[in-house]
Amino acid sequence: QVQLQQSGPGLVQPSQTLSLTCAISGDSVSSNSAAWSWLRQSPSRGLEWLGRTYYRSNWYYDYGPSVKGRITINPDTSKNHFSLQLNSVTPEDTAVYFCARGACDSAGCALDYWGQGTLVTVSS
Amino acid sequence: EVVLTQSPGTLSLSPGERATLSCRASQSFSSSYLAWYQQKPGQAPRLLIYGASSRATGIPVRFSGSGSGTDFTLTISRLEPEDFAVYYCQRYGNSPLYAFGQGTKVEIK
Numbered sequence A: 001q002v003q004l005q006q007s008g009p010g011l012v013q014p015s016q017t018l019s020l021t022c023a024i025s026g027d028s029v030s031s032n033s034a035a036w037s038w039l040r041q042s043p044s045r046g047l048e049w050l051g052r053t054y055y056r057s058n059w060y061y062d063y064g065p066s067v068k069g070r071i072t073i074n075p076d077t078s079k080n081h082f083s084l085q086l087n088s089v090t091p092e093d094t095a096v097y098f099c100a101r102g103a104c105d106s107a108g109c110a111l112d113y114w115g116q117g118t119l120v121t122v123s124s
Numbered sequence B: 001e002v003v004l005t006q007s008p009g010t011l012s013l014s015p016g017e018r019a020t021l022s023c024r025a026s027q028s029f030s031s032s033y034l035a036w037y038q039q040k041p042g043q044a045p046r047l048l049i050y051g052a053s054s055r056a057t058g059i060p061v062r063f064s065g066s067g068s069g070t071d072f073t074l075t076i077s078r079l080e081p082e083d084f085a086v087y088y089c090q091r092y093g094n095s096p097l098y099a100f101g102q103g104t105k106v107e108i109k
Helices: none
Strands: A003-007 A018-025 A034-042 A046-055 A059-063 A071-076 A081-086 A095-105 A108-114 A118-122 B004-007 B010-013 B019-029 B034-039 B046-050 B063-076 B086-092 B098-100 B104-108
Touching: A003 A095, A003 A108, A018 A034, A018 A095, A018 A118, A034 A071, A034 A108, A046 A071, A046 A081, A046 A095, A046 B098, A059 A071, A081 A095, A108 B034, A108 B046, A108 B086, B004 B086, B010 B019, B019 B034, B019 B086, B019 B104, B034 B063, B046 B063, B063 B086
Parallel strands: B010 B104
Antiparallel strands: A003 A018, A018 A081, A034 A046, A034 A095, A046 A059, A071 A081, A095 A108, A095 A118, B004 B019, B019 B063, B034 B046, B034 B086, B086 B098, B086 B104
16 A cells, blocks of 8 residues: 655745655655656645656656746655755745655556645745 | 636535536547546545546446546546545646646535
């Protein structure tokens, strides 16, 4: 059974960096059939995909247009987790953040396992 | 960018009734890349359907998906008390890689 456990601070000051970690159990961050995503959800923006990383002999990264230039997703094979860093945050980045696994086959990468969610508030 | 529009915004039904939820895309895309999720308050979304019509592991048979091109449907054949929730359709594709509809809330009448 795959489980994703999120950790990280719930309060970040404006202009600072939001950092979250997603620990994986029951699968590997280096899996050749999975991709590891970060998403967020807010009343104003709904569910929004932020980016992902995946391993197919090399590491690959895809980032969403709304946060491109501010986001970094890093895998850590020694700890079997992946992390999110979002720079220069503003109050508009206040949201519940989720990590999720994409189970990838020829039909795409449906998000079949999710972390529990972390409410991150950007405020001074 | 493909935009997904879900209707209705809210569906008021009684347990035992049939629920039909719609998801319409601004451009046609392969049904292989259409998924449905259920979300209850305070919880993460839960994958119900992928590839437009395949049930995810552990999902009851009362949930079914159909459609192609620009029009997709999630049907719940007989609503159980635990099915009252918000449902999202999602497209996997290009920029952004994952796009979600705005959701349909299924509430108890």
